[in-house]
Amino acid sequence: MTHLDNSPSTPGKFKMDKSPYIHRLRWHGSLAKLTFWSFVFLGMILIFFFRSPSSNSLPSDPSRRSLRTYNWGGPAWEKRVRSSARVRSRHGISVLVTGAAGFVGTHVSAALKRRGDGVLGLDCFNDYYDPSLKRARQALLERSGVFIVEGDINDVALLSKLFEVVAFTHVMHLAAQAGVRYAMENPGSYVHSNIAGLVNLLEVCKNANPQPAIVWASSSSVYGLNTKVPFSERDRTDQPASLYAATKKAGEEIAHTYNHIYGLSLTGLRFFTVYGPWGRPDMAYFFFTRDILKGKTIPIFEAANHGTVARDFTYIDDIVKGCLASLDTAEKSTGSGGKKKGPAQLRVFNLGNTSPVPVTDLVTILERLLKVKAKRNIMKLPRNGDVQFTHANISSAQRELGYKPTTDLQTGLKKFVRWYLSYYSGGKKASG
Ligand SMILES: O=C(O)[C@H]1O[C@H](OP(=O)(O)OP(=O)(O)OC[C@H]2O[C@@H](n3ccc(=O)[nH]c3=O)[C@H](O)[C@@H]2O)[C@H](O)[C@@H](O)[C@H]1O
Numbered sequence: 001m002t003h004l005d006n007s008p009s010t011p012g013k014f015k016m017d018k019s020p021y022i023h024r025l026r027w028h029g030s031l032a033k034l035t036f037w038s039f040v041f042l043g044m045i046l047i048f049f050f051r052s053p054s055s056n057s058l059p060s061d062p063s064r065r066s067l068r069t070y071n072w073g074g075p076a077w078e079k080r081v082r083s084s085a086r087v088r089s090r091h092g093i094s095v096l097v098t099g100a101a102g103f104v105g106t107h108v109s110a111a112l113k114r115r116g117d118g119v120l121g122l123d124c125f126n127d128y129y130d131p132s133l134k135r136a137r138q139a140l141l142e143r144s145g146v147f148i149v150e151g152d153i154n155d156v157a158l159l160s161k162l163f164e165v166v167a168f169t170h171v172m173h174l175a176a177q178a179g180v181r182y183a184m185e186n187p188g189s190y191v192h193s194n195i196a197g198l199v200n201l202l203e204v205c206k207n208a209n210p211q212p213a214i215v216w217a218s219s220s221s222v223y224g225l226n227t228k229v230p231f232s233e234r235d236r237t238d239q240p241a242s243l244y245a246a247t248k249k250a251g252e253e254i255a256h257t258y259n260h261i262y263g264l265s266l267t268g269l270r271f272f273t274v275y276g277p278w279g280r281p282d283m284a285y286f287f288f289t290r291d292i293l294k295g296k297t298i299p300i301f302e303a304a305n306h307g308t309v310a311r312d313f314t315y316i317d318d319i320v321k322g323c324l325a326s327l328d329t330a331e332k333s334t335g336s337g338g339k340k341k342g343p344a345q346l347r348v349f350n351l352g353n354t355s356p357v358p359v360t361d362l363v364t365i366l367e368r369l370l371k372v373k374a375k376r377n378i379m380k381l382p383r384n385g386d387v388q389f390t391h392a393n394i395s396s397a398q399r400e401l402g403y404k405p406t407t408d409l410q411t412g413l414k415k416f417v418r419w420y421l422s423y424y425s426g427g428k429k430a431s432g
Pocket of ligand 1: 220310
């Protein structure tokens with residue numbers, strides 16, 4: 001007789017043969033199996049959770065960003081907002097700085113605060129690059145009395161609340177998705193911040209009473225494939241080479257619309273490759289420094305036929321002066337309560353250095369300052385948004401803003417390297 005022959009032929013027979021002992025055994029057996037599989041299942045969930053791409057090392061996708069919630073509101077919060085935005089000098093202005101924990105935002109906020117203006121920051125602290133650097137900038141600003149509200153420029157309720165609490169005279173709008181090459185990886189984030197975010201902000205500004213004057217960050221990248229040098233504000237900007245550039249160009253057109261319909265005073269600043277202490281780790285001068293120190297090979301782009309790739313690198317202190325002069329010369333918006341009352345100011349300025357430097361020379365300067373030879377890998381300029389060169393004509397900014405850059409690349413990089421070495425010593429690691 002085989003074991004198969006021992007099997008009950010009918011359920012009834014099986015039931016009759018079952019002893020209480022066997023029943024208990026089966027019951028315990030099933031319980032053990034159930035417990036075992038529950039643990040396996042729980043383990044799989046935990047493994048999935050910890051290995052999922054939502055870990056902090058990856059930049060957030062735009063939809064996740066828009067779902068983030070921030071804590072704001074309440075009497076204590078409003079008191080901090082008011083106190084930070086309070087003007088402390090005779091002819092001071094009160095400015096909402098968006099992107100205040102960003103590179104340019106931090107420097108501009110600190111400079112405004114130093115001269116007695118009221119400054120309130122706004123930043124969403126996203127993880128496009130190392131958020132700990134943004135937190136360190138926030139701590140720096142906090143020490144000088146600038147409060148940064150955590151929130152997204154797409155949050156209309158938050159923006160409206162800020163204008164309810166403070167009658168800002170000016171907005172310095174620097175919050176944006178930056179970076180030329182990253183636009184191919186995450187196009188949605190550019191639409192989210194540079195287009196939707198800008199429109200939201202302008203909607204709230206146009207409804208505010210009084211309407212603030214707005215100065216905002218456009219980009220040298222709007223010149224795209226333009227080959228006429230130096231780039232003048234009157235040159236064509238209808239051939240962007242990256243989605244980043246296209247969203248900044250769209251921003252300039254959106255600014256025109258809000259100026260035309262609602263009487264908002266708007267000034268767009270075309271920044272040319274801004275660098276310096278507290279800079280952005282995604283920019284070449286920054287990660288070249290990190291990688292040269294690590295002994296890693298750095299990719300240096302060259303154009304077709306060994307053509308030189310060059311940038312009109314502009315030092316942060318010069319940019320800050322241009323930003324403050326733009327705020328100081330901005331005329332008032334003319335509308336109120338969403339209605340235009342008369343024509344308002346609409347401006348665009350190049351803020352560059354007017355002396356382009358080849359990227360290979362930038363690397364040579366860094367080698368000298370770091371006292372380390374770079375491992376160079378010369379490669380073809382990828383077709384992912386980079387243009388071959390930029391060169392600003394700044395006569396318009398000179399005339400109307402008194403803008404006059406004074407820092408050459410050698411001097412500016414020296415200051416950057418000094419900051420970099422002190423910031424990343426003492427256990428902090430470079431990342432980006
Ligand atoms: O003016 C602007 O409006 C923009 O400036 C900045 O863009 P870019 O001028 O492209 O700066 P950045 O990436 O530092 O590359 C610098 C140089 O290094 C070359 N480059 C770059 C990377 C690399 O691996 N190798 C290399 O040779 C590269 O070809 C380039 O020649 C801001 O990031 C951008 O947000 C925007 O504000």
